[in-house]
Amino acid sequence: MNKKGLSTLVFGLLTLSLVLSACGTNQTNNAATPASDNGAKGDEAPVKELRIMAGVVGGKTPEETELFEKEIERLTGIKVDINKPASDYDTKLTAAISSGEKYDLLQISKEKMNIFIEQGILTPLTDFVEGSEVLSDIPSNEWEQVKTKDGQIYGVFSKFQGGTMPIVRQDWLDKLKLKAPTTLDEFYTVLKAFKEQDPDGNGKADTYGLSTAGLYEIQGFMSAAGLKQRYVMEGDKRVIPYATEAAVPVYEWFAKIYKEGILDPNFATNDSGKMRDLFLTDRVGMVTYWDAWVGLFNNTRLQEDPNTTFQAKGIPGPAGPDGTILLRRGDPDVWVIPVNAEHPETAKQFMDWWHTEPGIILGSLGIEGEDYSVNDGKYELTETGKDHGMDHGVPFWYNQNVKPPFGNLPGVDDAQKIIVEHATVELTPPGWTDAEKILNNYAIKAMTGEMPAAEAVQKMHNELKAANLID
Amino acid sequence: MNVIKRYSTLYLMMLPILLYFIIFTYYPLLRGLIMSFQQFRLIGDTPFIGLDNYLKVLRDPFFYDVLKNTLQIGGGILIVGFVAPIVMALLLNEIAQRKFKKIIQMVIYLPHLFSWVVIGGIWIFMLSPDGGVVNEILLALGNDRPIHFLSSEAYAKWVMIFSASWKEMGYICILFLASIVSINPSLFEAARIDGANRWQLVRRITLPALYSTMKVVLLLNMMSILRMFDQIFIMRNPAIAKYVDVIMVYTYEKGIMEFNMGVATAASFIVIGMTFILTLLTRIVIRYDN
Numbered sequence: 010m011n012k013k014g015l016s017t018l019v020f021g022l023l024t025l026s027l028v029l030s031a032c033g034t035n036q037t038n039n040a041a042t043p044a045s046d047n048g049a050k051g052d053e054a055p056v057k058e059l060r061i062m063a064g065v066v067g068g069k070t071p072e073e074t075e076l077f078e079k080e081i082e083r084l085t086g087i088k089v090d091i092n093k094p095a096s097d098y099d100t101k102l103t104a105a106i107s108s109g110e111k112y113d114l115l116q117i118s119k120e121k122m123n124i125f126i127e128q129g130i131l132t133p134l135t136d137f138v139e140g141s142e143v144l145s146d147i148p149s150n151e152w153e154q155v156k157t158k159d160g161q162i163y164g165v166f167s168k169f170q171g172g173t174m175p176i177v178r179q180d181w182l183d184k185l186k187l188k189a190p191t192t193l194d195e196f197y198t199v200l201k202a203f204k205e206q207d208p209d210g211n212g213k214a215d216t217y218g219l220s221t222a223g224l225y226e227i228q229g230f231m232s233a234a235g236l237k238q239r240y241v242m243e244g245d246k247r248v249i250p251y252a253t254e255a256a257v258p259v260y261e262w263f264a265k266i267y268k269e270g271i272l273d274p275n276f277a278t279n280d281s282g283k284m285r286d287l288f289l290t291d292r293v294g295m296v297t298y299w300d301a302w303v304g305l306f307n308n309t310r311l312q313e314d315p316n317t318t319f320q321a322k323g324i325p326g327p328a329g330p331d332g333t334i335l336l337r338r339g340d341p342d343v344w345v346i347p348v349n350a351e352h353p354e355t356a357k358q359f360m361d362w363w364h365t366e367p368g369i370i371l372g373s374l375g376i377e378g379e380d381y382s383v384n385d386g387k388y389e390l391t392e393t394g395k396d397h398g399m400d401h402g403v404p405f406w407y408n409q410n411v412k413p414p415f416g417n418l419p420g421v422d423d424a425q426k427i428i429v430e431h432a433t434v435e436l437t438p439p440g441w442t443d444a445e446k447i448l449n450n451y452a453i454k455a456m457t458g459e460m461p462a463a464e465a466v467q468k469m470h471n472e473l474k475a476a477n478l479i480d
Numbered sequence: 481m482n483v484i485k486r487y488s489t490l491y492l493m494m495l496p497i498l499l500y501f502i503i504f505t506y507y508p509l510l511r512g513l514i515m516s517f518q519q520f521r522l523i524g525d526t527p528f529i530g531l532d533n534y535l536k537v538l539r540d541p542f543f544y545d546v547l548k549n550t551l552q553i554g555g556g557i558l559i560v561g562f563v564a565p566i567v568m569a570l571l572l573n574e575i576a577q578r579k580f581k582k583i584i585q586m587v588i589y590l591p592h593l594f595s596w597v598v599i600g601g602i603w604i605f606m607l608s609p610d611g612g613v614v615n616e617i618l619l620a621l622g623n624d625r626p627i628h629f630l631s632s633e634a635y636a637k638w639v640m641i642f643s644a645s646w647k648e649m650g651y652i653c654i655l656f657l658a659s660i661v662s663i664n665p666s667l668f669e670a671a672r673i674d675g676a677n678r679w680q681l682v683r684r685i686t687l688p689a690l691y692s693t694m695k696v697v698l699l700l701n702m703m704s705i706l707r708m709f710d711q712i713f714i715m716r717n718p719a720i721a722k723y724v725d726v727i728m729v730y731t732y733e734k735g736i737m738e739f740n741m742g743v744a745t746a747a748s749f750i751v752i753g754m755t756f757i758l759t760l761l762t763r764i765v766i767r768y769d770n
Contacts, residue, residue: 121739130524223718
């Protein structure tokens with residue numbers, strides 16, 4: 010063979026090996042998943058297997074997720090493979106499933122679950138839920154959140170989902186000798202005092218009464234007009250209450266506090282992180298945010314200074330004309346089983362276990378020996394456990410028989426009571442993304458006084474109607 | 481055939497690259513094209529539905545909103561992002577002190593190296609009505625109240641245009657500078673002897689020498705205006721979404737947020753088609769091949 014022929018052969022083999030090695034890796038991975046539900050191979054003892062894709066359940070790092078998998082195997086005997094992307098969960102979920110990857114369990118939001126149900130790719134779980142002793146502890150009204158129109162259940166809660174509410178600086182209220190507000194007028198008085206009476210005592214006029222992250226979190230105030238965020242169905246008619254005349258007085262109220270500098274001027278461009286920072290740095294006296302954050306706010310300041318006077322407290326919004334308080338309950342995260350799952354029965358067994366004490370402790374505290382240890386029946390968090398904040402996908406849960414080993418953070422219990430009593434999930438049909446843009450555009454113009462509220466509502470109503478987004 | 485046999489080693493060396501493009505570019509493109517004619521489902525059969533997805537996009541009033549925004553913002557970036565680097569390159573070329581020139585070059589080039597996450601965050605912070613440096617300066621200069629640059633319809637598109645042009649100005653400026661330094665110095669010398677002033681040197685020698693670079697820059701910019709995404713995604717907010725959302729944001733919303741991949745890929749192929757036409761027209765207008 011001449012020199013040229015030899016080099017041709019070498020390049021050829023090199024290219025071929027490159028292609029084959031790339032394909033080979035994939036084959037090895039696929040071969041690891043048996044097709045049967047019990048995973049029995051020949052005479053070996055049956056090993057149950059499960060492939061999970063989750064957004065928040067698992068370790069905080071890929072290394073900890075591996076330990077998480079081993080812990081599940083230790084506690085349940087199920088060999089678990091968890092795919093927990095570090096970011097862009099929805100994108101990766103779409104890419105993985107549409108490219109043919111098979112999972113037994115997916116953790117998704119209720120909004121995504123509705124899309125998946127519409128595509129017909131989820132296994133109905135109604136019979137399983139109704140027949141499960143463990144899941145029967147979850148109150149029946151909670152299941153209404155995830156039921157379809159025809160009463161079917163396709164998802165099992167992966168955790169207790171809270172809601173959003175006005176969170177006020179109780180220590181500022183006490184300092185200024187004010188009571189927690191219950192009407193829009195009282196909210197105005199309190200927020201104005203936070204702006205003008207130097208509640209942080211630094212001698213500077215550098216505080217705002219209220220901050221929000223855009224229009225996302227104003228449900229607590231729209232409650233005063235008895236209006237629910239996103240869509241409501243009036244018979245067969247799709248209605249967006251924020252785009253009705255009833256919302257005008259609330260938009261005008263916002264325009265007033267904006268004009269007087271009581272509302273954070275950045276409210277329209279804020280993300281929730283910026284809003285939280287303002288609250289934690291004594292720049293604002295009230296924000297509208299999640300119940301769980303009442304505790305996190307208090308805990309953060311307590312960690313910084315054990316003698317802090319900082320006290321965040323969740324309060325209900327103003328009641329509507331019929332006396333009802335409307336708050337927003339977050340879309341619940343659920344476990345679902347895709348129709349192409351290879352181990353659906355093991356998946357159901359896992360979902361049951363997830364709501365028992367060992368499952369809850371794993372989802373909250375984390376892994377024994379890594380995040381916590383148990384001495385004489387008493388839980389102790391390790392340094393890693395403290396860093397992980399007792400949250401491995403389940404900061405709160407439904408099973409009332411399992412008490413939090415360290416209790417809840419200060420203020421959370423009261424805030425959760427308000428949410429459970431007053432908060433409801435929103436209706437989000439397809440097309441909400443488009444409707445939201447129209448709503449935001451005019452609502453923010455009305456709230457900043459750029460456009461009279463009545464005109465803004467009329468325009469948003471007309472545009473929504475023209476785009477066939479309301480009936 | 482003889483030629484292939486003769487250069488078989490070279491062709492084999494090209495094979496890995498060719499395979500790379502086939503696997504990671506052309507195959508996904510083909511799959512996307514097929515998907516744009518199907519009713520998308522994450523699992524199971526995906527029946528062909530002809531042009532339905534394309535018709536859905538073309539009948540969607542929101543698509544025309546984002547198309548209008550894309551053309552306005554993209555057009556603005558095309559003009560400002562083309563003129564500003566030329567002006568900057570000409571100004572830099574006039575600086576005699578080399579060290580100062582290099583420092584300025586480095587400073588204006590730096591934003592190109594950062595991602596939009598960083599640059600967008602910096603601009604959002606600088607334009608904030610609550611303590612943002614731009615508003616602080618305006619207030620010091622006598623403005624009676626801060627301007628809400630990023631929540632106002634009047635400013636939103638301009639902020640996108642100027643921040644994008646600012647970010648890429650340094651990079652494109654270097655391309656022009658490279659062309660300027662390659663101009664034969666004797667041309668300037670001869671012109672000076674003939675009595676040409678500084679403006680005439682720029683007008684008659686420097687700018688004509690930049691034509692070929694201008695063509696390349698214009699064509700590259702034209703190819704990217706319909707594909708802008710990162711900047712808008714980072715800097716948009718609910719107050720201005722209606723005025724700054726571009727076609728790729730529409731595609732993202734349809735595909736990732738609504739899991740409507742058929743419509744999303746149809747919108748993407750409309751973008752590809754429009755980019756193709758725009759690029760072709762630009763090539764003809766600027767006589768790229770001459």
